[in-house]
Amino acid sequence: MYAIGIDIGGMSIKLGLVNEQGEIICQSRFKTATTVNENVNSMVEHVKNLIEQAKLSQKDILGIGIGCPGAVTSETGVVAYLPNLNWENVPLAKMLNEHFDMPIKISNDANVATLGEVIYGCAKNYSTVVMFTLGTGVGGGIVIDKKLFEGGFSRGAELGHFTLILDGEQCSCGRKGCVECYASATALINQTKQAMLEDKDSSMWTFVNGNIDNVDGRTAFECSKTGDKTANKVVDKYVYYLAESMLSVFNIFRPEAFILGGGISAQGDYLINKLKAHCEKFDYGYRDAPRTEILTAKLGNDAGIIGAAALFR
Amino acid sequence: MYAIGIDIGGMSIKLGLVNEQGEIICQSRFKTATTVNENVNSMVEHVKNLIEQAKLSQKDILGIGIGCPGAVTSETGVVAYLPNLNWENVPLAKMLNEHFDMPIKISNDANVATLGEVIYGCAKNYSTVVMFTLGTGVGGGIVIDKKLFEGGFSRGAELGHFTLILDGEQCSCGRKGCVECYASATALINQTKQAMLEDKDSSMWTFVNGNIDNVDGRTAFECSKTGDKTANKVVDKYVYYLAESMLSVFNIFRPEAFILGGGISAQGDYLINKLKAHCEKFDYGYRDAPRTEILTAKLGNDAGIIGAAALFR
Numbered sequence: 255m256y257a258i259g260i261d262i263g264g265m266s267i268k269l270g271l272v273n274e275q276g277e278i279i280c281q282s283r284f285k286t287a288t289t290v291n292e293n294v295n296s297m298v299e300h301v302k303n304l305i306e307q308a309k310l311s312q313k314d315i316l317g318i319g320i321g322c323p324g325a326v327t328s329e330t331g332v333v334a335y336l337p338n339l340n341w342e343n344v345p346l347a348k349m350l351n352e353h354f355d356m357p358i359k360i361s362n363d364a365n366v367a368t369l370g371e372v373i374y375g376c377a378k379n380y381s382t383v384v385m386f387t388l389g390t391g392v393g394g395g396i397v398i399d400k401k402l403f404e405g406g407f408s409r410g411a412e413l414g415h416f417t418l419i420l421d422g423e424q425c426s427c428g429r430k431g432c433v434e435c436y437a438s439a440t441a442l443i444n445q446t447k448q449a450m451l452e453d454k455d456s457s458m459w460t461f462v463n464g465n466i467d468n469v470d471g472r473t474a475f476e477c478s479k480t481g482d483k484t485a486n487k488v489v490d491k492y493v494y495y496l497a498e499s500m501l502s503v504f505n506i507f508r509p510e511a512f513i514l515g516g517g518i519s520a521q522g523d524y525l526i527n528k529l530k531a532h533c534e535k536f537d538y539g540y541r542d543a544p545r546t547e548i549l550t551a552k553l554g555n556d557a558g559i560i561g562a563a564a565l566f567r
Numbered sequence: 568m569y570a571i572g573i574d575i576g577g578m579s580i581k582l583g584l585v586n587e588q589g590e591i592i593c594q595s596r597f598k599t600a601t602t603v604n605e606n607v608n609s610m611v612e613h614v615k616n617l618i619e620q621a622k623l624s625q626k627d628i629l630g631i632g633i634g635c636p637g638a639v640t641s642e643t644g645v646v647a648y649l650p651n652l653n654w655e656n657v658p659l660a661k662m663l664n665e666h667f668d669m670p671i672k673i674s675n676d677a678n679v680a681t682l683g684e685v686i687y688g689c690a691k692n693y694s695t696v697v698m699f700t701l702g703t704g705v706g707g708g709i710v711i712d713k714k715l716f717e718g719g720f721s722r723g724a725e726l727g728h729f730t731l732i733l734d735g736e737q738c739s740c741g742r743k744g745c746v747e748c749y750a751s752a753t754a755l756i757n758q759t760k761q762a763m764l765e766d767k768d769s770s771m772w773t774f775v776n777g778n779i780d781n782v783d784g785r786t787a788f789e790c791s792k793t794g795d796k797t798a799n800k801v802v803d804k805y806v807y808y809l810a811e812s813m814l815s816v817f818n819i820f821r822p823e824a825f826i827l828g829g830g831i832s833a834q835g836d837y838l839i840n841k842l843k844a845h846c847e848k849f850d851y852g853y854r855d856a857p858r859t860e861i862l863t864a865k866l867g868n869d870a871g872i873i874g875a876a877a878l879f880r
Contacts, residue, residue, distance in 0.1 A: 406820065416729060420732045428848075495733070503729075505740075509719050543722060
C-alpha cells in the first residue's frame with residue numbers, strides 16, 4: 255500500500271506518492287497561490303495526477319498525510335494558523351475529503367520531519383526520539399514508542415520555545431531567551447556577523463567576499479575548519495548554546511536518539527563531535543545516564559513528503 | 568480489587584492498602600534500617616500484616632506499587648541508585664516476588680505522586696498532565712493519556728534539570744542554572760535569606776524571631792501577605808522563576824493541567840493567582856494557546872502510598 259505525503263511551505267507545496275519502504279515513487283510541486291481554495295484545488299489535482307501517473311487507484315492509497323508549518327489541530331484536521339499563507343482555521347482535512355474517500359492526517363512540519371526520520375530515516379533503530387530542526391527558527395518533534403507526541407491539543411513539542419537564558423534575547427513568541435534565540439540558523443548568522451564586526455581581520459570577511467550580507471549558517475563553521483580564531487569562538491559558543499539546550503531535552507525525555515535537522519546539520523560529524531564533547535562533561539545528563547545517540551537527519555529535502563506519508567505507518 | 572502502595576523515603580518507609588477509589592484502607596510505616604535485606608524483610612512483613620489486617624488474601628491484591636527517590640529502572644524493577652539508603656542496583660521487584668506471587672511495579676517518587684494526582688487526586692478530569700514537586704529539589708512527573716511517561720530507559724522526567732539560566736547557579740546535577748536552582752523550596756529559602764541580609768528592617772526578621780536559621784518556604788510568602796516590601800520582592804522574583812519554568816513546560820507538553828506539589832504548593836490560590844498573572848502575559852505559551860489549568864496537589868502526605876498503588880490502575 256502507498257500513502258500520499260504533502261509538504262506545505264510558504265513558497266511552494268510539494269507532493270509525493272510514497273511506498274511502504276518510504277521511497278517516493280513520483281512527486282510534483284506547485285507555487286502557493288493567494289487563496290485557500292486555489293491552493294486546495296491544486297492539491298486535489300496534483301494528488302489525482304500522482305495516483306494516475308503511478309497507474310494506481312484511490313483504493314491503493316492508505317491516506318493523505320500533510321505536514322504544515324504553524325499551528326495545526328490534528329484531531330480535527332484543521333489548520334488553525336498558518337501565517338505564511340494567511341490561513342486561519344482552514345478545515346483542510348474536510349475540504350480534501352470532499353474529493354478523496356480516504357483518511358487525511360495533518361501535523362506540524364517539524365513533527366512529521368521527525369516521524370519520517372524515525373520510520374524511514376536516520377533513527378529507524380530507535381523508538382523514543384527527539385529532533386531539533388535548526389532553521390529560521392528551531393522546530394521540534396517528539397516520537398515516543400514510534401508514535402508522534404504532539405503535546406496536548408496537538409500544540410506542544412515547541413522545542414524552540416523553552417528558556418535557555420531567562421530574560422535573554424527577545425523571542426518572536428513574546429518571551430525572552432528561548433532556545434530559538436540562540437540555537438537557530440538565524441541566531442548563528444547574527445552571532446557570526448557580530449563577531450565579524452568585532453574582528454575586521456577574520457578570514458570570514460574573505461569567505462563572504464567582504465559583504466556581511468553574504469553570511470549564512472556555514473560561514474563560521476567553514477572558517478573555523480581552516481583555523482580562524484574568531485570563527486572558532488563563534489562555533490564554540492554556538493555549540494555551547496545548542497548542547498546545553500540538548501542536555502535539557504535529554505533530562506526531560508532521555509530519548510534513545512536525538513536528531514539534528516535543518517541546514518546546520520549538514521556540518522555532520524564536525525558538529526556532532528563538538529556537541530558530544532560538551533555533553534560528555536555532564537554525567538547526570540549524559541555520560542553516566544543511559545546514552546542518547548546524537549544523529550543528523552538524512553531525508554533532506556524529501557523529509558516533508560516522506561514524513562507526512564509516515565503518518566500512515 | 569486492591570493494591571499495595573509503598574513509599575520509600577530516606578528516613579522511613581510507608582505502606583498502605585489502597586482500594587479502587589484510591590482510599591487507604593489501612594497503613595503502616597517503619598524506620599529505614601541499614602542493610603537492604605533488613606529493609607526488604609520489613610517490607611515483606613508489613614505488607615503481609617496489611618493484607619491480614621484487612622482480612623484479605625494475596626489473590627485480592629492486584630500488585631505492589633513502589634515509589635522510590637533516586638534512579639529506578641522500571642522495566643526490570645531494579646533500584647539503580649538510591650543515595651539516601653546507599654542502594655545500588657538492588658533488584659527490589661525480584662526480591663519481593665520471592666514472597667509475593669503478584670506483579671511488582673517500581674517508579675520514581677515524583678512520577679508516582681503525579682500519577683496519583685491524575686488517577687485519584689486534583690487532576691482526575693485531565694489526561695495529559697505535568698507536575699513539579701517543589702521541595703529540597705524540583706521533582707517532575709509526566710502523565711500522557713492517563714499513563715506515566717518516565718522518559719526513555721525510565722530515566723527522564725527530570726523536570727528540575729532543564730536550564731532556566733544558562734551558566735547560572737551551580738546545580739547538584741553538575742550543570743549550571745537548572746530550574747531546581749531557582750524554583751525549589753531550597754532556592755526560595757536562600758533567596759529569602761539573601762533579601763533579609765540586605766534589609767535588616769524587613770518584618771521577616773520578626774517572623775523568624777530574629778534567627779535566620781528559622782527561615783523556611785513560608786517566610787517570604789507569609790510576610791508578603793502582610794505587605795512587607797522586601798518579602799513581596801522575594802515572592803515576585805520566585806514567582807517569575809517558577810512561572811517561566813512552567814511556560815517552558817507548557818510549550819513542550821501543552822498539558823491540559825499542571826500540578827504544583829511539595830510544601831510551597833500549600834500557598835494555594837495566593838501562589839496560583841500570581842503564577843497565572845505572569846503566564847497571562849505570554850499569549851504564545853498561555854493566553855491564546857489551549858489553556859493549561861494550574862492546580863495544587865491534594866493527596867498530601869499520602870501521595871506516595873496512593874500514587875504507588877495507582878501504578879495498578
